[in-house]
Amino acid sequence: MAVSTTTHLNFRGDARAALEFYRSVFGGELTLVSYRDAHNVQDPSEADQIMWGQVAGAGGFHVMAYDVPARMPWDPGQNAFFVSVRGTSTEEITSYWKGLSDGATIVQELAPAGWAPLYGMLKDRFGVVWVLDVIADHNAS
Incomplete structure (x- = not known):
């Protein structure tokens, strides 16, 4: 399954x-x-x-x-969720970042991080927080 x-x-x-x-x-x-x-x-x-x-x-x-219809309650909240987009290609993730960043508030610039070749976070023009990163092999040592 x-x-x-x-x-x-x-x-x-x-x-x-x-x-x-x-x-x-x-x-x-x-x-x-x-x-x-x-x-x-x-x-x-x-x-x-x-x-x-x-x-x-x-x-x-x-x-x-x-x-959500106006007759129903709705509140986008604060940090209620993040949408995570993970990829294996820096080019692909950079392309998505450039697109999503149009009109966005950058929370964390897309850049190398200790746990990933690229990592960034932004809140798009619709208030959705996106986390983008390039997958790296986990090294538990």
Whole structure:
């Protein structure tokens, strides 16, 4: 049996823009289903918001998102989660970093670290904190 996990991000009206942005950074196929598309409109002002969406890339990147309806509580919180993107290529991670950093607040610049050839952390323009690093072999000595 195999198990996989997918990060599912919750927004309040920004899911479409966030998923389009993540697709521009990571590539892949964008799928968007609005509340209107799903015949599940409860508030006409939210009809075009995203009830279910995802970006799925051939290289394994996968993120889902939706817009929490105004009738439901939602609070993005402080450091509630990080999205971790790990790769084996410094070029690939640097490319993702450059894309995500557009409009972002840099928490930790992308640079070599004691535990990884490259490591960095940023909060993107949608308030999502991303941790990017290049995987290194663990040396327990």
